[in-house]
Amino acid sequence: MDFLRPASWEEALAAKAEHPTAVPIAGGTDVMVEINFDHRRPEYLLDLNRIGDLEEWEVGEESVRLGASVPYTKIMEHLRGELPGLALASHTVASPQIRNRGGVGGNLGTASPAGDAHPALLAAGAEVEAESVRGSRLIPIDAFYTGVKRNALAPDELIRAVHIKKADGPQQYSKVGTRNAMVIAVCAFGLALHPETRTVRTGIGSAAPTPVRAKAAEEFLNAALEEGGFWDNGKIITPSVAKQFADLCAGACNPIDDVRGTASYRRHAVGVMARRTLTWTWESYRGTDGQTHQKGSVA
Amino acid sequence: MRVHFTVNGRPQEADDVWEGESLLYVLRERLGLPGSKNACEQGECGSCTVRLDGLPVCSCLVAAGQVEGREVVTVEGLADFAKQRAEHGGCASGACGTSLQDAREWAAEGHDSQTGEGTELSPVQQAFIDAGAVQCGFCTPGLLVAADEMLERHPNPTDADIREALSGNLCRCTGYEKIMDAVRLAAARQGEAV
Ligand SMILES: Cc1cc2nc3c(=O)[nH]c(=O)nc-3n(C[C@H](O)[C@H](O)[C@H](O)COP(=O)(O)OP(=O)(O)OC[C@H]3O[C@@H](n4cnc5c(N)ncnc54)[C@H](O)[C@@H]3O)c2cc1C
Numbered sequence: 001m002d003f004l005r006p007a008s009w010e011e012a013l014a015a016k017a018e019h020p021t022a023v024p025i026a027g028g029t030d031v032m033v034e035i036n037f038d039h040r041r042p043e044y045l046l047d048l049n050r051i052g053d054l055e056e057w058e059v060g061e062e063s064v065r066l067g068a069s070v071p072y073t074k075i076m077e078h079l080r081g082e083l084p085g086l087a088l089a090s091h092t093v094a095s096p097q098i099r100n101r102g103g104v105g106g107n108l109g110t111a112s113p114a115g116d117a118h119p120a121l122l123a124a125g126a127e128v129e130a131e132s133v134r135g136s137r138l139i140p141i142d143a144f145y146t147g148v149k150r151n152a153l154a155p156d157e158l159i160r161a162v163h164i165k166k167a168d169g170p171q172q173y174s175k176v177g178t179r180n181a182m183v184i185a186v187c188a189f190g191l192a193l194h195p196e197t198r199t200v201r202t203g204i205g206s207a208a209p210t211p212v213r214a215k216a217a218e219e220f221l222n223a224a225l226e227e228g229g230f231w232d233n234g235k236i237i238t239p240s241v242a243k244q245f246a247d248l249c250a251g252a253c254n255p256i257d258d259v260r261g262t263a264s265y266r267r268h269a270v271g272v273m274a275r276r277t278l279t280w281t282w283e284s285y286r287g288t289d290g291q292t293h294q295k296g297s298v299a
Numbered sequence: 300m301r302v303h304f305t306v307n308g309r310p311q312e313a314d315d316v317w318e319g320e321s322l323l324y325v326l327r328e329r330l331g332l333p334g335s336k337n338a339c340e341q342g343e344c345g346s347c348t349v350r351l352d353g354l355p356v357c358s359c360l361v362a363a364g365q366v367e368g369r370e371v372v373t374v375e376g377l378a379d380f381a382k383q384r385a386e387h388g389g390c391a392s393g394a395c396g397t398s399l400q401d402a403r404e405w406a407a408e409g410h411d412s413q414t415g416e417g418t419e420l421s422p423v424q425q426a427f428i429d430a431g432a433v434q435c436g437f438c439t440p441g442l443l444v445a446a447d448e449m450l451e452r453h454p455n456p457t458d459a460d461i462r463e464a465l466s467g468n469l470c471r472c473t474g475y476e477k478i479m480d481a482v483r484l485a486a487a488r489q490g491e492a493v
């Protein structure tokens with residue numbers, strides 16, 4: 001095994017181009033488990049810890065450019081206002097020790113259906129900035145997850161950053177597990193209200209081979225909210241609309257039975273979380289001012 | 300490969316390190332510091348917790364090569380670390396700290412907690428003993444490092460702060476109540492001292 005220690009982003013890209021099988025290691029909270037248990041013996045480990053740029057973020061007009069290695073702890077501490085859904089999701093990851101190391105770049109690299117960043121990214125709207133010596137491209141988050149633990153990165157590409165839309169309304173994240181800490185999601189649900197575009201977006205974790213959005217549910221809800229003038233009158237969402245939304249979210253799942261839960265339990269739980277997160281976010285939206293929800297003023 | 304890094308305030312180097320080796324392995328097997336425990340090697344138990352550039356991390360999940368040039372504090376250096384923090388608000392690298400030899404020989408000798416005389420334990424270590432928070436002791440080093448760091452950030456922690464900070468540390472013996480007592484005790488004594 002070789003341990004590659006690029007001191008800059010350019011060096012890292014060059015190393016990845018030269019050794020496309022090199023395994024990047026950021027926080028190491030996925031990679032080291034595999035090495036410790038001999039599940040993986042990469043020829044090259046490509047350490048990203050020396051590249052300070054990857055641990056920085058920039059808050060822009062429309063979005064936050066989050067460096068691939070920004071640890072979850074920093075997201076919770078500094079980006080709760082801009083990225084409330086991701087901050088909530090980050091807080092559910094493992095433990096303080098893991099959150100001090102692990103970040104969204106690693107979560108995307110692993111692309112586990114249970115990764116907690118994914119539902120939040122899907123709901124907020126995001127693009128993955130992937131780069132190689134050949135150039136840089138933005139991969140829409142909906143196109144990033146290509147299969148169980150597979151993603152759209154080419155062998156010579158690294159994740160530089162994730163561009164995540166700043167919240168323009170309330171966001172929520174909900175996760176089912178056996179205890180509060182150190183739990184891989186049985187299933188998870190992220191929801192974001194986007195008052196500016198009068199849309200609602202969702203993200204489902206651990207209930208399909210990849211993280212997914214409940215698109216039919218979103219379309220139904222967007223139409224129902226529009227039709228009832230809800231965005232303007234700020235009325236309580238009728239129980240029948242909420243129920244239909246929840247059922248459609250449950251229907252978007254394609255879960256399996258495993259040690260953590262059965263498929264039917266997962267479907268049921270996703271429906272419950274969908275209804276709850278919709279209620280929480282809508283209450284927060286109504287509570288702020290009902291009509292002109294201010295950008296970034298998230299409860 | 301060879302790795303140079305600071306351990307408990309003193310520069311150290313480890314030789315013949317395998318590229319896939321963890322920081323935990325280097326500390327225990329190459330530097331002779333077995334205080335950090337190995338119970339799961341997968342980040343679940345927290346018994347290998349050390350501070351890396353100040354932050355509590357699971358040393359079993361840090362690749363040895365990743366600590367090149369960085370600072371690590373282990374449980375063996377915790378008493379000195381806490382003392383120096385109390386006295387000078389910290390320590391410039393190399394100027395104080397704990398030598399490898401002292402760290403290897405470090406032992407939690409019982410001291411008189413009533414008088415506090417000759418105490419060589421950090422406040423949180425003494426509190427763990429006094430509160431009866433140590434049974435088999437396997438989880439203790441990780442808990443001490445995590446609890447000490449929490450007390451640095453939250454001098455007057457709520458129970459929720461304590462639970463949150465220790466949520467990555469498992470204990471199979473105590474049922475956690477005595478551990479909670481110990482951290483509350485350490486916080487209270489810290490408050491009195493100021
Ligand atoms: C005890 C424990 C509990 C956990 N609990 C949770 C949990 O509750 N929720 C959750 O979502 N995850 C959990 N995880 C998994 C892990 O912590 C997360 O997936 C984390 O986000 C990984 O980030 P990292 O920086 O540590 O990744 P690493 O382990 O460094 O890398 C992970 C993968 O991403 C690749 N990679 C990393 N950075 C880049 C980059 N810039 N470009 C391209 N590829 C890259 C690596 O090659 C590797 O394949 C847990 C892990 C442990 C050990």
Ligand code: FES
Nearest residue numbers: 340342345347359
């Ligand atoms: S040995 Fe590192 S967390 Fe258990």
Ligand code: FES
Nearest residue numbers: 435438470471472
């Ligand atoms: S005292 Fe035995 S594991 Fe905690």
